[in-house]
Amino acid sequence: MSLRFALLALLTSRPMTGYDVSKQFSQSVAHVWHAPDSQIYPELNRMERDGLLESAVVPWGKKGTKKEYAVTEAGVKAFREWMDAPIEIRRQREPAYLKAAYLEWAEPGAARAELKQFRDHWTEHLAMLEATRATLVDRSHPTLARRLEHYDASEWDRIVRYKIFAYDGLIDQARAAITWAERGLLLVDELEGSAAD
Amino acid sequence: MSLRFALLALLTSRPMTGYDVSKQFSQSVAHVWHAPDSQIYPELNRMERDGLLESAVVPWGKKGTKKEYAVTEAGVKAFREWMDAPIEIRRQREPAYLKAAYLEWAEPGAARAELKQFRDHWTEHLAMLEATRATLVDRSHPTLARRLEHYDASEWDRIVRYKIFAYDGLIDQARAAITWAERGLLLVDELEGSAAD
């Protein structure tokens, strides 16, 4: 159900085609709620069917057309209602931590490789989050810039700071994951005897 | 797919009935991979069909019977293979952070309520994780105690420390979530004007 609201969140910045949505999505909302385009297109259709979006067919080149979606009043209302409703608490589902708890079953080499892979993934992810955070701070983030156009300048700080707050939380998570993986690598060295590799 | 391996992990400690599994599960592996019993029973059946488990029918009372599952050699092999394979990286799916990024749309009261709910959930979760961690440190955790029986005492430290390592990671996550929510509450006060409630 959150996909629907992630899409509404994005579309409140400006009307977009499905293709725009799927491109912009991966650079913003997906940091917090990932979805592939095979989920995005059908969901946009369903949202239109449910009256949350309306679409206009726009010509594209000589023969091509594209469909631009805009949030309706009902869509804004649904989004506000979701924002005011209690959040769903996600259940724990962490394959990395599951494996960590049973690391005595792994080959030491495989244990090290997994922890490194995990650390590297989060290191990369952290860099991306920090880069995105920087574009929020200086307001160069394209979706944010378009969003601020609808508001009075006196509101800008408030809007931007909530987005930075969300990214700060994600950055903390990423840092914690990296620290944890590094502690894990030291632990494997200690328990399995350190091996060069 | 991880559910299968979460179940194998649990069943390597000792053979269990489906009911035992679903009870023990919620006190151990579920901290890292949640699943309701409506997923556990069918998955146990499928694992038996696939040769990872074998079951014995055990009498229970006068007429009742129960089915006790034990991990087969193929099951142990599959578990080891999964342990040595690279981990799947989970995609971000965090409704709380999604909402946080768009908090300018929420009523200030609703924003506060959500952050409090989030903080309280994680505070409770943290207490449970710390309590479980303590039972690992003193080795009074029932599943751990049964597990250690299969190993030589010289191996105990290694096994226990990996489990503590996993819980340390979860505890860090919980603490980070609480700190983040508290920062969020201060931010709402600053941006929306503080309201007593």
Added chain:
DNA sequence: ACAAACTACCTATCTCTATAGTTAGTGGCA
């Protein structure tokens, strides 16, 4: 003139999850 890369928009299928039930026997106690 043509290829390659990009824009645009899906579809199909399978698995995984969530939610909400059902059926039946056991053990204790009032």
Added chain:
DNA sequence: TGCCACTAACTATAGAGATAGGTAGTTTGT
């Protein structure tokens, strides 16, 4: 003797999500 909580083991169904495709037009570079 009857009731209730617990043990035991599912089932049914809908929706979400992952993976892997497909088709058609456009733009850009050579």
